[in-house]
Amino acid sequence: xxxxxxxxxxxxxxxxxxxxxxxxxxxxxxxxxxxNPAPSLTGNSYDNTGGLDGQNWRHVKFIxxxxxxxSDTRWLFLSDSCKHCTLAGCMSVCPTSAIIRTExxxxxxxxxxxxxxKYCITGxxxxxxxxxxxxxxxxxxxxxxxxxxxxxEPACAQACPTDSIEFGDVTDLVAMAKQREQQxxxxxxxxxxxxxxxxxxxxxxxxxxxxxxxxxxxxxSNPQMPQKNMLGGYWSSVFSLFAVGLVSLLSFRxxxxxxxxxxxxxxxx
Amino acid sequence: xxxxxLMQLKSPDFPFIIIFDLFIGGIAAGAxxxxxxxxxxxxxxxxxxxxxxxxxxxxxxxxxxLLLILKLDKKERFVNVMWQFRDGNxxxxxxxxxxxxxxxxxxxxxFALVSVLYALKKDNLLQFSWAKKLYAIATYLxxxxxxxxxxxxxxxxxxxxxxxxxxLVTTSSLPAWNATPLIPTLxxxxxxxxxxxxxxxxxxxxxxxxxxxxxxxxxxxxVKSVIxxxxxxxxxxxxxxGQWSETVTRDIFGILLWGGVVVVGLLVPLxxxxxxxxxxxxxxxxxxxxxxxxxxxxxxxxxxxxxMSFW
Numbered sequence: 001x002x003x004x005x006x007x008x009x010x011x012x013x014x015x016x017x018x019x020x021x022x023x024x025x026x027x028x029x030x031x032x033x034x035x036n037p038a039p040s041l042t043g044n045s046y047d048n049t050g051g052l053d054g055q056n057w058r059h060v061k062f063i064x065x066x067x068x069x070x071s072d073t074r075w076l077f078l079s080d081s082c083k084h085c086t087l088a089g090c091m092s093v094c095p096t097s098a099i100i101r102t103e104x105x106x107x108x109x110x111x112x113x114x115x116x117x118k119y120c121i122t123g124x125x126x127x128x129x130x131x132x133x134x135x136x137x138x139x140x141x142x143x144x145x146x147x148x149x150x151x152x153e154p155a156c157a158q159a160c161p162t163d164s165i166e167f168g169d170v171t172d173l174v175a176m177a178k179q180r181e182q183q184x185x186x187x188x189x190x191x192x193x194x195x196x197x198x199x200x201x202x203x204x205x206x207x208x209x210x211x212x213x214x215x216x217x218x219x220x221s222n223p224q225m226p227q228k229n230m231l232g233g234y235w236s237s238v239f240s241l242f243a244v245g246l247v248s249l250l251s252f253r254x255x256x257x258x259x260x261x262x263x264x265x266x267x268x269x
Numbered sequence: 270x271x272x273x274x275l276m277q278l279k280s281p282d283f284p285f286i287i288i289f290d291l292f293i294g295g296i297a298a299g300a301x302x303x304x305x306x307x308x309x310x311x312x313x314x315x316x317x318x319x320x321x322x323x324x325x326x327x328x329x330x331x332x333x334x335l336l337l338i339l340k341l342d343k344k345e346r347f348v349n350v351m352w353q354f355r356d357g358n359x360x361x362x363x364x365x366x367x368x369x370x371x372x373x374x375x376x377x378x379x380f381a382l383v384s385v386l387y388a389l390k391k392d393n394l395l396q397f398s399w400a401k402k403l404y405a406i407a408t409y410l411x412x413x414x415x416x417x418x419x420x421x422x423x424x425x426x427x428x429x430x431x432x433x434x435x436x437l438v439t440t441s442s443l444p445a446w447n448a449t450p451l452i453p454t455l456x457x458x459x460x461x462x463x464x465x466x467x468x469x470x471x472x473x474x475x476x477x478x479x480x481x482x483x484x485x486x487x488x489x490x491x492v493k494s495v496i497x498x499x500x501x502x503x504x505x506x507x508x509x510x511g512q513w514s515e516t517v518t519r520d521i522f523g524i525l526l527w528g529g530v531v532v533v534g535l536l537v538p539l540x541x542x543x544x545x546x547x548x549x550x551x552x553x554x555x556x557x558x559x560x561x562x563x564x565x566x567x568x569x570x571x572x573x574x575x576x577m578s579f580w
Contacts, residue, residue: 116342
């Protein structure tokens with residue numbers, strides 16, 4: 001594991017995103033990810049990507065937000081990717097340490113070490129990771145690790161025409177985000193809220209300013225580390241082991257006693 | 270109030286092969302676990318032929334390992350689970366049940382190997398002169414002063430092995446798998462009844478005298494009791510799933526769980542064991558054991574595939 005030099009991350013201001021998908025294209029182009037097959041209509045809104053997976057490391061969500069009485073409609077957009085969590089579930093369950101933390105405090109997949117067991121897919125509470133068609137290993141946003149190493153910003157951030165994706169030191173970005181949140185609340189958008197502060201998995205290095213509840217964007221309101229049930233699993237196993245062991249031994253021995261009883265009954269008869 | 274909601278969690282789409290893997294691993298572990306416990310703590314009763322359970326374990330473990338490797342997308346890199354080439358260190362991640370499970374499999378494999386040497390010695394099979402010392406060590410570990418310690422530690426690793434894939438799926442973000450910590454419990458209980466059922470079948474078909482009859486009946490007694498435990502645990506498990514119980518009870522999964530596992534795989538075998546005259550003692554034993562195996566397989570299918578396909 002590398003010594004962390006500085007925590008780099010992204011602040012995604014969803015109020016500025018207009019769904020142009022430039023970030024998706026830039027991500028595919030820089031990282032040499034094949035284009036999605038055309039036509040690739042999902043039938044779900046204008047979203048033709050579908051979701052994050054091994055072939056799509058960035059996905060602009062198109063959310064048609066329609067009120068129950070259908071009198072009010074609006075678009076919500078969210079440029080989604082790996083959140084580079086401080087407490088990363090994928091990293092913690094990886095059996096080969098193929099998922100590592102870089103010197104920029106980002107979460108990176110070492111493709112030479114990954115065995116394609118898919119366990120990290122179940123470890124991520126955001127459904128970010130997928131298996132690459134070409135690589136056969138786990139794939140996700142690397143925050144353009146190769147670009148960071150030479151002092152460049154990630155391709156998506158550079159391509160964003162509205163500065164909806166801001167890249168930089170996480171502490172600076174958090175300050176900027178809080179200021180923007182206050183500004184929005186002051187202007188009447190009372191639901192505007194930061195998602196990914198230190199309350200979520202120790203803090204997300206890629207975090208969001210949302211205009212509504214996280215659930216509306218398909219984000220879990222309270223994501224958990226996959227290990228939350230691990231200890232319970234071990235304890236229940238120990239308990240059942242004792243139960244099974246005891247039942248087995250008692251059943252094994254009771255046979256002899258029953259036989260003896262039968263023999264005695266036969267003799268006395 | 271808005272109606273649009275998204276849920277983006279993904280299924281790992283573990284291949285169907287994982288069901289066979291779980292099934293085979295469960296039998297291998299269950300057979301070893303019960304045998305080791307009975308040899309160590311079963312008292313001075315007739316235990317004729319029990320050691321033959323070790324053939325079941327040793328026969329199935331390599332297949333288990335092979336299936337585990339076949340499940341990987343990068344099969345040729347399976348050794349990465351044991352050795353970290355990047356840093357040149359032993360690979361162990363205490364937070365990852367898969368990492369620990371790989372080590373448990375290896376340690377359990379050593380116990381299985383030693384124990385099968387003991388079984389070969391007892392049955393006077395494959396006695397290689399160059400391996401005399403190994404047979405002697407294996408016999409000492411089973412019959413000498415350290416027998417109880419050896420067998421207890423072996424049983425511990427067998428139990429850990431039987432449950433680790435349950436811990437593995439419980440330690441995940443997939444709803445239903447992580448809704449309750451009871452999946453490992455289900456695996457252990459099911460491992461015991463399927464493992465012992467295979468041993469019963471093995472003893473039945475290798476029984477040329479009457480000496481084994483008592484051992485078979487004793488093992489059958491164990492299966493009877495654990496079947497009851499298994500039915501109770503399945504009901505508790507479904508209740509514990511809460512809002513996610515639908516993942517294992519809807520459509521075909523519900524039919525398989527209640528019909529395939531509980532009725533065909535547990536209740537019918539229990540009836541045959543309680544009323545052996547229905548088909549004759551030997552036939553009842555054979556049929557009930559086979560049905561227990563069918564039920565054990567279906568249980569694994571439902572608990573693994575149900576939640577994965579729901580997503």
